[in-house]
Amino acid sequence: xxxRVKVREQDxxxxxxxxxxxxxxxxxxxxxxxxxxxxxxxxPQCVKGCPVGLHIPEFIAELKNKNFEGAxxxxxxxxxxxAICGRVCPQETQCEAKCVLGIKGEPVAIGKLERFIADxxxxxxxxxxxxxxxxxxxxxxxxxxxxxxSCATDLAKLGYDVTIFEALHTAGGVLTYGIPEFRLxxxxxxxxxxxxxxxxxxxxxxxxxxxxxxSIDSLRNEEKFDAIFIGSGAGLPMFMxxxxxxxxxxxxxxxxxxxxxxxxxxxxxxxxxxKVGKKVIVVGGGNVAMDAARTALRLGAETHIVYxxxxxxxxxxxEEVHHAKEEGIxxxxxxxxxxxxxxxxxxxxxxxxxxxxxxxxDEKGRRRPVEIKGSEFDIxxxxxxxxxxxTPNPMLPKNTKGLETDKKxxxxxxxxxxxxxxxxxxxxxxxxxxxxxxxxxxxxxxxAAIGIHNYLMNK
Amino acid sequence: MYKIIxxxxxxxxxxxxxxxxxxxxxxxxxxxxLIVKIDEKGERIPLTICDxxxxxxxxxxVVQEVGATTKRMNAMKEGDYFKDVVGPLGNASDLIGLSKxxxxxxKILFIAGGLGAAxxxxxxxxxxxxxxxxxxxxxxxxxxxxxxxxxYSDLNCNLYVCTxxxxxxxxxxxxxxxxxxxxxxxxxxxxxxxxxxxxxxRDICKSVDKKTYGHAVAIGSAVMxxxxxxxxxxxxxxxxxxxxxxxxxxxxxxxxxxxxxGDELKFCCIDGPEFDGHKIDFDAVIKRQAxxxxxxxxxxLRLNEGPTHHGNCGNCGG
Numbered sequence: 001x002x003x004r005v006k007v008r009e010q011d012x013x014x015x016x017x018x019x020x021x022x023x024x025x026x027x028x029x030x031x032x033x034x035x036x037x038x039x040x041x042x043x044p045q046c047v048k049g050c051p052v053g054l055h056i057p058e059f060i061a062e063l064k065n066k067n068f069e070g071a072x073x074x075x076x077x078x079x080x081x082x083a084i085c086g087r088v089c090p091q092e093t094q095c096e097a098k099c100v101l102g103i104k105g106e107p108v109a110i111g112k113l114e115r116f117i118a119d120x121x122x123x124x125x126x127x128x129x130x131x132x133x134x135x136x137x138x139x140x141x142x143x144x145x146x147x148x149x150s151c152a153t154d155l156a157k158l159g160y161d162v163t164i165f166e167a168l169h170t171a172g173g174v175l176t177y178g179i180p181e182f183r184l185x186x187x188x189x190x191x192x193x194x195x196x197x198x199x200x201x202x203x204x205x206x207x208x209x210x211x212x213x214x215s216i217d218s219l220r221n222e223e224k225f226d227a228i229f230i231g232s233g234a235g236l237p238m239f240m241x242x243x244x245x246x247x248x249x250x251x252x253x254x255x256x257x258x259x260x261x262x263x264x265x266x267x268x269x270x271x272x273x274x275k276v277g278k279k280v281i282v283v284g285g286g287n288v289a290m291d292a293a294r295t296a297l298r299l300g301a302e303t304h305i306v307y308x309x310x311x312x313x314x315x316x317x318x319e320e321v322h323h324a325k326e327e328g329i330x331x332x333x334x335x336x337x338x339x340x341x342x343x344x345x346x347x348x349x350x351x352x353x354x355x356x357x358x359x360x361x362d363e364k365g366r367r368r369p370v371e372i373k374g375s376e377f378d379i380x381x382x383x384x385x386x387x388x389x390x391t392p393n394p395m396l397p398k399n400t401k402g403l404e405t406d407k408k409x410x411x412x413x414x415x416x417x418x419x420x421x422x423x424x425x426x427x428x429x430x431x432x433x434x435x436x437x438x439x440x441x442x443x444x445x446x447x448a449a450i451g452i453h454n455y456l457m458n459k
Numbered sequence: 460m461y462k463i464i465x466x467x468x469x470x471x472x473x474x475x476x477x478x479x480x481x482x483x484x485x486x487x488x489x490x491x492x493l494i495v496k497i498d499e500k501g502e503r504i505p506l507t508i509c510d511x512x513x514x515x516x517x518x519x520x521v522v523q524e525v526g527a528t529t530k531r532m533n534a535m536k537e538g539d540y541f542k543d544v545v546g547p548l549g550n551a552s553d554l555i556g557l558s559k560x561x562x563x564x565x566k567i568l569f570i571a572g573g574l575g576a577a578x579x580x581x582x583x584x585x586x587x588x589x590x591x592x593x594x595x596x597x598x599x600x601x602x603x604x605x606x607x608x609x610x611y612s613d614l615n616c617n618l619y620v621c622t623x624x625x626x627x628x629x630x631x632x633x634x635x636x637x638x639x640x641x642x643x644x645x646x647x648x649x650x651x652x653x654x655x656x657x658x659x660x661r662d663i664c665k666s667v668d669k670k671t672y673g674h675a676v677a678i679g680s681a682v683m684x685x686x687x688x689x690x691x692x693x694x695x696x697x698x699x700x701x702x703x704x705x706x707x708x709x710x711x712x713x714x715x716x717x718x719x720x721g722d723e724l725k726f727c728c729i730d731g732p733e734f735d736g737h738k739i740d741f742d743a744v745i746k747r748q749a750x751x752x753x754x755x756x757x758x759x760l761r762l763n764e765g766p767t768h769h770g771n772c773g774n775c776g777g
Contacts, residue, residue: 237713393710
């Protein structure tokens with residue numbers, strides 16, 4: 001079997017200084033060649049690994065024959081955001097992990113192929129020409145992130161009149177404020193995908209915080225929505241609660257990334273300021289930590305990732321870790337901050353770390369990090385970014401009577417229908433599960449669309 | 460897009476904007492804030508709501524020109540549009556929802572310093588409309604920067620105006636007036652007028668014996684709130700302050716607005732903006748507010764002088 005077609009990327013030395021996309025993606029010939037590696041298994045496993053059940057073998061078969069129109073229409077049957085998924089899904093633990101070719105060699109590059117065809121379709125104006133029969137029912141979607149967009153798309157295709165309410169000034173949720181430009185271009189990709197959703201008739205109203213600007217009750221009673229989907233996403237950033245954590249120069253990854261991605265703070269012509277130290281410590285090992293570290297690096301800082309477990313346990317996508325290393329991010333694994341040290345003006349000047357070792361496995365089977373007594377040491381730095389995860393946003397449950405949450409603040413819901421404790425209100429994505437991935441949120445949005453459809457058809 | 464219905468210069472670099480925003484006007488409560496972003500490239504600026512008119516569908520804010528964005532904002536005219544206005548954010552004042560009797564029993568004092576006159580106003584107006592009696596100390600650096608005096612004097616309350624430079628009213632700062640009210644030493648003889656002008660119909664101090672207050676709301680700069688809280692603590696008056704922290708999204712996502720209240724970590728946007736002033740470490744708050752001073756000064760230079768010296772050349776170390 002031929003090797004996987006290598007995808008072209010920006011040189012690490014060059015890209016470490018710019019915000020252009022790292023990966024160039026396949027061209028037509030490369031895509032067709034890679035597609036030809038697919039064995040077309042009788043019982044394809046790849047699809048089982050996909051949270052949205054993408055028609056993988058079908059679109060790859062069309063690609064192999066360079067029938068691009070056919071390929072994109074296969075994708076549109078199950079995904080509304082292929083250009084995004086092709087870029088940010090953890091394929092190595094999903095579709096590609098199940099690919100038979102992966103047993104002996106490298107699996108088919110399903111993510112890169114999805115990205116190619118989505119980009120091709122956008123560049124050549126191949127649209128999702130589905131015929132929509134309006135059914136006269138109204139659904140409100142709270143949040144325009146991946147959960148909300150995918151839920152809105154599926155409902156619109158089923159004939160619903162859908163309005164998305166977005167709290168920020170730009171649609172896209174984490175795709176816009178969280179994931180950096182060099183991984184997911186905002187204008188070319190995110191905006192374009194949002195436009196595709198609008199072309200299905202979905203309305204997007206920005207600057208509306210449901211629970212504050214308008215209540216769920218008024219959406220139902222005054223604005224006459226028949227059902228509501230909550231996709232309000234992740235909320236409060238977590239901190240370590242160690243001494244010195246409120247010093248100047250300590251940021252949550254959410255703040256740092258929002259200033260860079262949503263507010264474009266790194267550009268002179270935008271007003272929002274962004275701080276970048278000369279030496280930056282990013283605490284955490286997930287995708288958000290990688291994004292924050294690589295953003296700080298691009299803004300000129302020497303950047304370290306501090307992670308309490310070993311490299312094997314890093315929860316980030318493999319490709320992101322690989323890219324981060326190539327670009328020159330330094331990994332200080334098996335270390336954990338115990339204190340942040342500031343100068344007399346309260347500006348960060350160092351972090352006190354303690355060395356860790358791996359102990360017994362925890363309930364998830366990951367080996368628990370244990371402090372090595374007396375191993376503390378200081379590392380100089382002038383900025384610290386905490387990328388420790390988030391807890392669900394409390395705003396909506398707090399302001400909505402009867403909407404029940406669990407101890408962590410996740411909105412309680414039925415696993416099958418996604419229905420919440422209030423009839424006619426459904427939930428999906430980080431608001432329901434706590435911080436997860438774009439594709440899981442999309443999967444949840446699709447599931448909720450079916451739940452809402454069944455609910456309204458049987459009403 | 461949100462239309463500027465009315466724009467009024469209140470004082471030097473202090474401007475009032477009335478903005479068309481139906482949804483926000485309908486939902487706003489005293490104590491809450493909003494975020495405004497003037498155009499595509501602007502910052503998200505958090506501002507406490509100064510007034511709202513549910514029937515007209517408008518909200519009012521007062522903005523001080525301090526940096527590049529607010530300078531650009533103050534160049535905007537009536538009929539222009541802000542690209543984004545979102546809110547109301549944060550929690551309503553704890554006073555909202557209490558009965559008239561409960562509010563009267565509290566013996567409420569508002570202390571408004573400088574721009575703080577704007578965020579105090581909707582709370583004072585709310586109490587006035589309920590017929591609750593209360594006092595207001597309205598302080599400013601100078602008569603030239605005193606704002607909303609007329610609006611306050613139209614409310615049903617005792618109003619004590621003061622200026623730090625003794626150009627008008629009682630001798631400031633606000634803590635000075637507070638002490639005089641509480642020890643009974645305040646006197647009309649100390650009240651400076653301009654051309655004999657005293658606020659219309661205001662009984663300034665005749666009825667004053669020693670005042671006792673059971674609840675204070677102090678809003679102004681961090682320095683003003685710090686000293687107000689030190690004084691009210693001495694006097695044993697529980698005091699609420701409204702914190703104006705750094706903020707990006709205002710919806711609990713970024714954590715820029717975090718602060719310690721006692722020994723608890725709080726987010727101003729979700730838990731506030733009002734907190735127990737006696738539990739705030741104002742020195743820490745003041746240091747944190749200075750976090751973007753360099754960047755903001757550069758941005759202002761860039762706006763005023765174009766691409767001249769705004770860092771990154773390496774020559775001055777800036």
